Amino acid sequence: MNLIENLKWRYAVKAYSNIKVAEEKVDQILEAINLSASSCGLQSYRVFVVSNPEIQNKLGADSFNGQIRSCSHLLVFAAFTDMTSTYIDDYIAMTENQRGLDAGALSGFRNGLHSYFGAIDTEQKALWATKQAYIALGTALIAAAELKVDATPIEGFSTSVIDEVLGLKEKGLHSAVILALGYRDSEKDYMAAMKKVRLPVKEMVTKIY
Template identity: 45%
Template sequence: MKLIDALNWRYATKRMNGEKVPQEKIDRILEATSLSASSMGLQPYTILSITNEDVKKKIQPAAYNQPQIVESSHLLVFAAWNDVTEAQVDEYLRNIATTRSVSEESLAGFRASLMNIVNGRSKEQKYEWAARQAYVAFGTAITAAAIEEVDATPMEGFQPELVDEILGLKEKGLRSVTILAIGYRDTNNDLLASAKKVRRNIDQLILKVA
């Protein structure tokens, strides 16, 4: 599906039919998400792909009982790093050195820039920065799902502290930021399935500065 057609087709699906999405489609959505833009390329977040029905049932009350949680094929939880540390930066730099066949010493200037984030911000500021990076990947995942003709529901309506507890995220140094339910729309029960997409007029949305 072409990009504009895909974005016109997609919407925040309110009910899903429980049908499983083929693994090859899930793999492409996740690969596209892994290739998303990220400040400095650090990707300070983790994406949990949940198919376990019992886990989804535990999460549903923490998401105000939204039905897509349990009706989805896969539930993606975008979790930002609770902190950005020197050790994480150095692990990233080792990955760059290995991937690009360069020395870690040649990356000293880049390391200094990254360390400005580690040392120049509070822990909460670093978490907020990481959360914004997670949102960039979140948007990529939504678009990738549309290209694959897979429905997706972006969800901010949940209690992060409860989801963190269910998934044991604190122990992993993570905090849940947003959720993406992936599956197929239930056209019989979703009133918005055939509704026209409503957006601001593009001339109002885009301010051209010559």
């Protein structure tokens, strides 16, 4: 059970060493993110990867999470603020193309998406997109653990700072959640030797067979 062992190994790191994560491992985590499930397959978020001390300092302004500044790579999960008709049409065309279907073969699906997203307001669309970004965060956490790369999921950041520094608003995006990647500094990290605290599985899960 390597998966479970690796998930027991991971924890939300508080102090990072200055060792950089190899680009090949970062790319595997990014590919895992891209393989995440998403509602209707629309992948309604984008991921920004920052590995630049100057920019990380700016992104970490107003945050108590020093990991933003000290990690090797910072992943920003930026969710769509809208789901436009053009985006839906492009996604349908891409699906038809990648599956070798005739243009228009998926028009029923396309019309369903148009009417669904036409009926909900922008706030609901932004919330829906944010939920998709969190699924990607979960994938990234598992992928990082499998690669023995440390990670910290982070909600404690200033969305206005991150949106401003990365120019997200102009791109139709907003920061949803971020993920620090790197290698733990076991001596400096007060959490490194702490026991993982979880409910008994039986309390979490109800099996109905």
